[in-house]
Amino acid sequence: MTSQAVAQRLLDSSQALSYDPTTEVDWDTPLDEAHHGMSPEWCSLYGTAYWAEMTPEQQRELTRQESASVASTGIWFEMILQQMVLRDFYAKDPTDPAFQWALTEIADECRHSIMFARGAAKLGAPAYRPSRLVVELGRIFKTVATGESAYASILVAEEVLDVMQRDWMRDERVAPFVRTINNIHVVEESRHMKFAREETKERLRGASWLRRQVDALVVSIVSYFIVTSMVNPKVYANAGLDTKRALREAKANQQYKSMMRSSCAGLMEFLNSAGLLTKPATWFYQRANLI
Template sequence: MTEVDTPRKATTQRLLESAAMLSYDPALEVDWETPLDTSYHGMSPEWSTLYGTPYWAEMTEDQRKELTRQEAASVASTGIWFEMILQQMVLRDFYAKDPTDPAFQWALTEIADECRHSIMFARGAEKLRAPAYRPRRHVVELGRAFKAIATGEAAYAAILVAEEVLDVMQRDSMRDERVVPFVRTINNIHVVEESRHMKFAREETKQRLMGAGRARREANAIAVAITSYFIVTSMINRDVYQHAGLDSERAIREAKANEHHKSMLRSSCAGLMEFLDSCGLLTTASLRFYRRASLI
C-alpha cells in the first residue's frame, strides 16, 4: 500500500463507520401524511431570489410563502438532476476496481444515499404542489456530456460545488421555524448525509491532483467553473414565478438584478473558493464564470 493509499483508506473507513451510525430512511423519517400547511415558507425567505427587491415589498405574505415553496421545489428538482449525474460519474470511476477497498464500498454507500435523496426530493416537490421543474434543454444536454466524459478531479470538484452551495442554503432552512416542518426534516437529512459526501469529494479532488501539471489544472479549473455556472444558474427555474402567481417578466428582471441574493450565494461559497484556490483550481480564466454565477 502506498503512502497516498493509507490516509485515503483511513478516511473512507471513517466515512463508512459514520454512515453505519447515522443515516436516515426518508420514507420513515419525513412526515409525508400530514397535508401541506400553506402558512409556512418552503425555504428561509432570505434565500428567495426576490427577497429585498421592490417586487418582494409589494407581495402579500401568502405570495411570498408560495414563491419560496416553488423555489424550494425547483432547488430539489435541480438536485435530483445533478445527483443522477453524480451517481453515474462515481459508478464509472469505480467500475471494475477492488471491491475490498473501503473507497469502493464508500462509493456505493454514497450512491445509495443519493438514490434515497432523489426520491426524497421528488416526494418533497410533489408535496409542495410544484410541477416537475427541469433545467433548460441545453443545460440538460451539457450535463449529459459532462457525466460521460468528466473524470478525476474535474468530476469530484464539480460534485463538491453542487453540494456545498446547497448545504449552506439547507442549513439555514432546517433551523428556520418559518419553514414547513417536513421540508426542515428533508434539509436536515440531506445536510447530515451530504457532509460525508463533501468530505469524500474534497479528499478525492486533492488526491487526483497530486502531481498534476499546470496545463491540466488550468483545463480542469475551466471545466469545473463552467459546470458550476450551469448548476447554480439552474437552481431556480424561471417558471416558479408563474406558478407562484407573479408577473414572470418583472420577477425574472428583478431577480437577475437582486444584489441581496448574489451576496447570499457569494457568502455560501467562501469556503469552497478557498478550497479550490488551495488546489490550484481557481485560475484567472475560471474566475470569469464564478463571477457570472455570483459565486465570488
C-alpha cells in the same frame, strides 16, 4: 490520512448515523400553507420592490416553488453524480473501503433523490427541469468527466446546497417536513463532501500546470450551469407573478447575489488551495455570483 482510511471512517459514520426518509419525514400531514418552503432570505426576489408588493401568501408560495425548483435541480445533478462515481469505480477492488464507500454514497443519493421528488410534490410544484441545453451538456459531462474535474464539480454542487439548507433546517418559518428533509441531506451530505474533497486533492497530486488550468475551467463552467439552473423561470408564473418583471428584478437583486457569495466563501478557499481558482475560472464564478 490515506484515502482508504478516510473511506473507512466515512463508512463507520454512515453506519452510525443515516436516515430513512420514508419513515423520518412526515409525508402524511397535509401541507400547511402558513409555512415557507425555504428561508425567505434565500428567495430570489427577497429584498426587491416586487417582494415588498407581494402579499404574505404570495411570498410563501414563491418560496415553496423555489424550494421545489432547487430540489429538482438537486435530483438532476445527483443523477449525474451517481453515474460519474459508478464509472470511476467500475471494475476496481470491491474489498477497498473506497469502493464500498462509493456504493454507499450512491445509495444515499438514490434515497435523497426520491426524498426531494416527494418533497417537491408535497410543496405543490410541477417537475422543474434545467433547460434543454443544460440537460444535454450534463449528458456529455457525465459521460466524459473523470478524476478531479468530476469530484470538484460534485463538491461545488453539494457545498452550495449545504449552506442554504443549514439555514432552512433551523428556520421555524419553513414547513416542518422541508426542515426534516434539509436536516437529513445536510447530515448525510457532509460525508459526501469530505470524500469529494479528499478525491479532488488525491487526483490532483502531481498534476501539471496545464491540467490544473483545464480542470479549473471545466469545474467553473459546470458550476455556472448548476447554480444558474437552481431557480427555474417557471416558478414565478406558478406563484402567480409577472414572469418578465420577476426575472428582471431577480437578475438585479444584490441581496440574493450576496447570499450566494457568502455561501461559497469556504468552497472558493478550497478551490484556490487546490490550484483550481484561475483567472478564466474566476470569470465564470463571478458570472454565477459565487465570488
